[in-house]
Amino acid sequence: MASTDAPAGLLEQVAVEIDKIKEPEQKQNITACTEVLAGLKFDQQLIRQYLREELMQESVIYQEILEKGAKQGKLQTLTRQLSRRFGTISSELQQQLQALSINQLDDLSDALFDFSEISDLAVWLQNQQ
Numbered sequence: 001m002a003s004t005d006a007p008a009g010l011l012e013q014v015a016v017e018i019d020k021i022k023e024p025e026q027k028q029n030i031t032a033c034t035e036v037l038a039g040l041k042f043d044q045q046l047i048r049q050y051l052r053e054e055l056m057q058e059s060v061i062y063q064e065i066l067e068k069g070a071k072q073g074k075l076q077t078l079t080r081q082l083s084r085r086f087g088t089i090s091s092e093l094q095q096q097l098q099a100l101s102i103n104q105l106d107d108l109s110d111a112l113f114d115f116s117e118i119s120d121l122a123v124w125l126q127n128q129q
Contacts, residue, residue: 008049074109075100077109096125
């Protein structure tokens, strides 16, 4: 993909080959991978013109990327809020925060309102294990 002089033609050709794949999950995953790789070289509009976005959105790979991004965003927000409220967060507590699931991060964002000291966070994290 990286060395083509005709990106539209190449993407059209790739899209035709992807459409030939019968197994839905494999088709979705290959579409997602192709879109990610194409995004390194080509314009987003060009990619969308030839590869169907809804296939990518259903892909387990795409869903994993979204989940990681959502988790990272929640973790950054919570870390910022905790630091603002209690000062520097120890690396040990930060590691424990990073190990939390998205649902646990959501629970923590609610529980945070009940914390009066950093030790409340440590106790809450201990109870999550």
